[in-house]
Amino acid sequence: MTQGALAGRLAAIVASVERRLAERQARRPEAVLERAVEEVLAREPRRSLAAALAGGRRRPVPAVIAEIKRASPAAGRLAGAGGGSFDPEGQARAYVEGGAAALSVVTEPDHFQGDVADLGRVRPLGLPVLRKDFIVSRYQLLESVLAGADAVLLIARIVPPRLLARLVRAAEEAGLEPFVEVNDRRDVEAAVAAGARLIGVNHRDLDTFTLDPGRFAELVPLLPEEAIRVAASGIATPQRARELHALGADAVLVGEALMRSGHPAGWLRQLAAGAGGGAP
Numbered sequence: 413m414t415q416g417a418l419a420g421r422l423a424a425i426v427a428s429v430e431r432r433l434a435e436r437q438a439r440r441p442e443a444v445l446e447r448a449v450e451e452v453l454a455r456e457p458r459r460s461l462a463a464a465l466a467g468g469r470r471r472p473v474p475a476v477i478a479e480i481k482r483a484s485p486a487a488g489r490l491a492g493a494g495g496g497s498f499d500p501e502g503q504a505r506a507y508v509e510g511g512a513a514a515l516s517v518v519t520e521p522d523h524f525q526g527d528v529a530d531l532g533r534v535r536p537l538g539l540p541v542l543r544k545d546f547i548v549s550r551y552q553l554l555e556s557v558l559a560g561a562d563a564v565l566l567i568a569r570i571v572p573p574r575l576l577a578r579l580v581r582a583a584e585e586a587g588l589e590p591f592v593e594v595n596d597r598r599d600v601e602a603a604v605a606a607g608a609r610l611i612g613v614n615h616r617d618l619d620t621f622t623l624d625p626g627r628f629a630e631l632v633p634l635l636p637e638e639a640i641r642v643a644a645s646g647i648a649t650p651q652r653a654r655e656l657h658a659l660g661a662d663a664v665l666v667g668e669a670l671m672r673s674g675h676p677a678g679w680l681r682q683l684a685a686g687a688g689g690g691a692p
């Protein structure tokens with residue numbers, strides 16, 4: 413189903429995602445999800461992530477997609493690191509207070525300790541919600557609507573180009589905005605061919621977890637002018653976010669720095685104010 417060339421850690425993550433997916437599909441047919449999706453969309457229209465980020469290049473500071481990430485294979489545990497229990501809604505509220513344009517929620521359970529229910533926990537705060545997971549099938553898109561997502565991450569690296577194009581279309585048909593993540597030139601080609609309008613350049617190679625801080629600058633000339641461009645991963649300071657904005661990012665996606673910051677609203681306000689270089 414997915415790319416045969418996947419190796420290393422990414423292959424292990426996708427394998428566990430597919431195993432869990434097969435179990436859920438066996439319990440609940442896709443047609444049941446389809447009916448539930450129609451009901452949910454009629455009751456609760458989706459919010460637009462694209463509208464929240466559009467025009468970011470022309471504003472004085474980039475829009476921020478602020479991420480809830482309990483843990484990652486690269487960083488270990490991030491949530492409740494001080495010993496307390498983690499309150500995703502409280503964390504998201506600090507992001508809203510700081511002026512975030514949208515929320516991102518990592519939901520993958522085995523490697524990121526994610527919880528799909530976090531989508532519903534943060535949705536009442538009113539910002540567009542991006543689900544970050546390893547999506548390889550339409551079934552997961554329908555589940556994303558039901559769980560409370562407005563937009564979904566599609567990782568170009570983990571699916572062949574034709575499946576990526578099908579998932580972009582299926583997401584739109586399900587009322588979701590696809591956010592396509594790219595890591596190299598080949599991914600960019602696939603994203604553009606798939607008709608992606610929201611494109612995130614991930615500085616982190618998901619196979620090796622190493623960061624290449626030059627990745628956004630390298631790939632940005634290949635992105636269509638009309639695409640909304642997001643720089644993602646390893647953005648440690650407001651200063652770094654401003655540098656990426658100057659290179660042409662409409663928005664930045666920040667997880668670890670906000671999860672580790674004792675005062676995420678302050679971090680975001682510092683960026684908005686155009687001041688300071690370090691994390692508060």
Ligand SMILES: O=P(O)(O)OC[C@@H](O)[C@@H](O)c1c[nH]c2ccccc12
Pocket residue numbers: 479481518524544545546593614644645646647665666667668669
């Ligand atoms: O925590 P960081 O370095 O600020 O990165 C955030 C985000 O880009 C990262 O969490 C991410 C990028 N692509 C993903 C795919 C799945 C899960 C998570 C991710």
